[in-house]
Amino acid sequence: MTFRFLCIAMMLGAGLGLQTRTIAQNSLHLQFMPNQATAQFIQPAYVYGIEGGSIIAGGSVDYLVGNNAFALDMLNQAGPRWEEDARSTLVDALNGDTRFRLGLNAQGILNVKLKNHNYSLSFRNRIGGYSRINNPQTMGLLLFGNAQYAGTTVQDENLAFRQYSFSEIGLGTGIDLGKVTLGVRIKGYMGHALYHIEDLSYALSTSELGDELALQSTYEIFESTEDASMGAGAGLDLGLIVEVQENLTLQASLLDLGFIRWEGQSVANDVNVTYSGAEIVNLFDADLQDLSFLLATDTLLGEVFPDTTEGAYTMGLPGSVNLGASWIVKEHNNFFASFHYDLDQFGRNAQIPLFNVGYHRTLGAFRLGLNSYVGGVEGYGVGAMGAANFKFGSVMNASLFAHMDNLVGLVAPGTGRGYAWHMGLTVGFP
Numbered sequence: 001m002t003f004r005f006l007c008i009a010m011m012l013g014a015g016l017g018l019q020t021r022t023i024a025q026n027s028l029h030l031q032f033m034p035n036q037a038t039a040q041f042i043q044p045a046y047v048y049g050i051e052g053g054s055i056i057a058g059g060s061v062d063y064l065v066g067n068n069a070f071a072l073d074m075l076n077q078a079g080p081r082w083e084e085d086a087r088s089t090l091v092d093a094l095n096g097d098t099r100f101r102l103g104l105n106a107q108g109i110l111n112v113k114l115k116n117h118n119y120s121l122s123f124r125n126r127i128g129g130y131s132r133i134n135n136p137q138t139m140g141l142l143l144f145g146n147a148q149y150a151g152t153t154v155q156d157e158n159l160a161f162r163q164y165s166f167s168e169i170g171l172g173t174g175i176d177l178g179k180v181t182l183g184v185r186i187k188g189y190m191g192h193a194l195y196h197i198e199d200l201s202y203a204l205s206t207s208e209l210g211d212e213l214a215l216q217s218t219y220e221i222f223e224s225t226e227d228a229s230m231g232a233g234a235g236l237d238l239g240l241i242v243e244v245q246e247n248l249t250l251q252a253s254l255l256d257l258g259f260i261r262w263e264g265q266s267v268a269n270d271v272n273v274t275y276s277g278a279e280i281v282n283l284f285d286a287d288l289q290d291l292s293f294l295l296a297t298d299t300l301l302g303e304v305f306p307d308t309t310e311g312a313y314t315m316g317l318p319g320s321v322n323l324g325a326s327w328i329v330k331e332h333n334n335f336f337a338s339f340h341y342d343l344d345q346f347g348r349n350a351q352i353p354l355f356n357v358g359y360h361r362t363l364g365a366f367r368l369g370l371n372s373y374v375g376g377v378e379g380y381g382v383g384a385m386g387a388a389n390f391k392f393g394s395v396m397n398a399s400l401f402a403h404m405d406n407l408v409g410l411v412a413p414g415t416g417r418g419y420a421w422h423m424g425l426t427v428g429f430p
Contacts (some may be wrong), residue, residue, distance in 0.1 A: 027422050137156070172185035220266070249325070335358075
């Protein structure tokens with residue numbers, strides 16, 4: 001396994017190489033748009049009540065990049081090689097619990113009504129990553145190397161990093177009990193790639209002359225291998241909708257309750273090593289194709305990272321709890337509120353509760369909306385939505401939507417810690 005001890009930079013920088021073109025989802029508007037087929041990925045109970053015909057198909061793509069420390073504009077303004085001032089500005093902006101999150105989902109779903117009972121068949125491809133550091137100097141080591149920390153000790157603990165890619169196939173159905181609707185989706189997972197670090201701790205001391213370093217570290221790392229990268233697993237989504245009265249609806253969902261079992265390489269180590277004549281190089285002066293540069297010599301690399309062993313790792317899925325309430329006033333006005341919480345730190349909001357409120361207005365065939373939230377990785381955000389519905393006689397109905405959960409950075413440059421958008425299409429046939 002190549003050395004990636006501090007190369008969590010792929011995520012810690014949340015765009016040092018990817019800029020803001022990195023690629024996950026909250027979909028704070030879609031949860032309250034039952035006529036969109038892909039809303040079932042957030043509320044499985046929408047398998048019932050979706051309008052448009054006996055056969056309905058939909059697809060969408062959603063994207064997110066976010067962090068809880070700095071405005072993403074900083075990445076674009078720094079230039080391709082990040083001059084020293086830009087690097088210092090980034091390190092100064094970090095806090096004692098810095099989290100980065102990015103991801104991309106592409107999904108499709110088919111609904112079929114058979115003998116007055118609704119079923120759904122879904123497919124989804126998911127790519128994403130997450131990282132967490134607690135000491136800004138960890139980023140300083142990545143961006144400057146250890147020379148500027150001569151005569152000091154840099155340490156951090158409980159660092160976490162996950163980079164993944166997997167697909168899922170789901171079969172959903174539900175029960176309509178009048179005022180109460182239940183939905184369930186059973187899913188199978190196919191893992192494509194995983195790199196995982198959890199609870200990594202280290203202390204790196206550099207002598208005043210910079211000619212000797214001492215490293216103490218504990219870690220557990222797992223990496224799926226190319227010849228055995230296909231993980232397999234199973235999961236479940238559950239949904240509930242309660243019509244309290246004609247214009248007031250409550251809902252809840254539990255998503256991604258499950259696991260993926262991966263085959264690959266694992267290594268666990270408790271390091272306590274002193275080495276002379278070594279210097280840790282910064283990311284910009286190194287060959288990123290050979291990550292061993294970070295420890296400068298194969299000898300030191302061998303001491304810190306011994307031979308890996310073949311092994312398996314069971315990854316819990318980033319499950320989430322989602323609650324919502326919708327109040328319709330005079331048919332055309334929909335006021336809503338929602339609460340979202342992840343069951344582990346690798347979820348969309350990194351176990352930071354998110355509270356969202358919003359409003360949708362129907363104008364003929366069009367629907368417009370706004371939302372505002374606090375919490376989550378970015379801490380705050382304001383978003384907007386637009387949707388349009390079309391009817392092609394008695395042959396087909398179609399609806400498309402586009403929304404951004406957070407567009408603060410576009411409206412007020414220098415303030416947005418994240419971007420998120422979602423767009424999709426639904427078609428129905430009688």
